[in-house]
Every structure is written in C-alpha cells, then in structure tokens.
Ligand code: SF4
C-alpha cells in the first residue's frame with residue numbers, strides 16, 4: 470500500500486503487513502501471559518466494514534455526509550449533504566453503493582475469504598489498492614490466532630461475548 474501525505478515520510482519505518490501479523494501474535498501472547506483473556510475467534514462477515522452498508526453514513530459537523538470516517542472534514546469528497554428534508558446524495562455515493570468485494574476473483578479464491586471480505590474498501594475505492602495488497606493480518610496469522618484462542622480457553626461462541634472481550 471502506498472502511504473500518502475504525512476504518512477509517506479515514515480513509510481520505510483513501518484512494518485510490512487506480514488511483519489505486523491507476526492508481531493501481532495507476539496503481542497497477543499504477551500497479553501495472555503499477563504493474565505488477559507483472549508477471546509477473539511475470527512468469524513465470517515458479509516462485509517468488511519459498515520461503510521458498505523446502505524444505511525450506514527457518517528455526518529460531520531458541517532452537515533456533510535460521508536461513508537468512510539476517513540473523509541470527515543473533507544468537503545470535496547462528501548457523498549451527500551444533510552438538508553432540511555433529509556439527505557441529498559451526490560454521484561460519489563454510487564461508488565460506495567456499487568462496490569462489491571464478491572466480484573473480486575483474487576479474494577474469492579483466497580483461503581480466508583469471507584473472513585476478511587476483501588479488506589478495507591477505502592483502500593480499494595479511494596487509494597486504488599489492488600485487492601491482493603489489501604490483506605489483513607489473518608492472511609498470515611489466522612492459524613496462530615485460532616490456536617491462541619483455543620490454548621487460552623477463549624472459545625466464545627456468542628457475538629455478545631466476542632464484543633466484550635476481543636483484543637483487536
Ligand atoms: S477506513 Fe476502511 S474500514 Fe475504516 S471506515 Fe473507512 S472504509 Fe471502513
């Protein structure tokens with residue numbers, strides 16, 4: 470993924486996604502060793518983030534409507550405006566509405582689809598990221614995450630329990 474703006478200055482100091490996936494496991498192990506509960510079992514999801522849900526929007530203080538919260542305060546990239554009679558969407562909204570990670574052959578053939586469901590849509594739609602570069606740590610550490618959950622006794626089948634105790 471290409472870093473933009475201020476982040477571009479620290480790109481070389483950042484971990485690759487694979488490196489981060491390894492370090493994430495080390496950090497999970499440290500928290501477990503210090504007595505924290507690990508109850509984060511991966512689960513399939515129909516979409517990666519709420520920004521893709523039709524009824525999910527973010528409204529900033531100026532009344533601009535966004536899908537992804539990365540755009541808060543970015544007037545030029547709003548997907549609509551809050552009006553007295555409701556929300557007036559513009560043409561940018563269609564980009565989000567029409568995005569369908571299930572049409573991506575790379576992701577559909579991926580071992581962990583639909584646990585990941587194509588990753589962050591902002592990276593794809595806005596930054597032009599290729600799907601194979603939009604992977605999340607589970608791509609490299611899923612087996613270790615599941616083993617940690619098993620070994621630490623963190624098998625939590627209910628979503629309510631999952632939300633209460635997840636570590637990431
Ligand atoms: S940055 Fe990505 S994951 Fe976060 S809200 Fe925006 S689209 Fe969703």
Ligand code: SF4
Nearest residue numbers: 576579585587603604
């Ligand atoms: S891990 Fe990567 S290739 Fe697999 S579904 Fe997620 S984004 Fe697509």
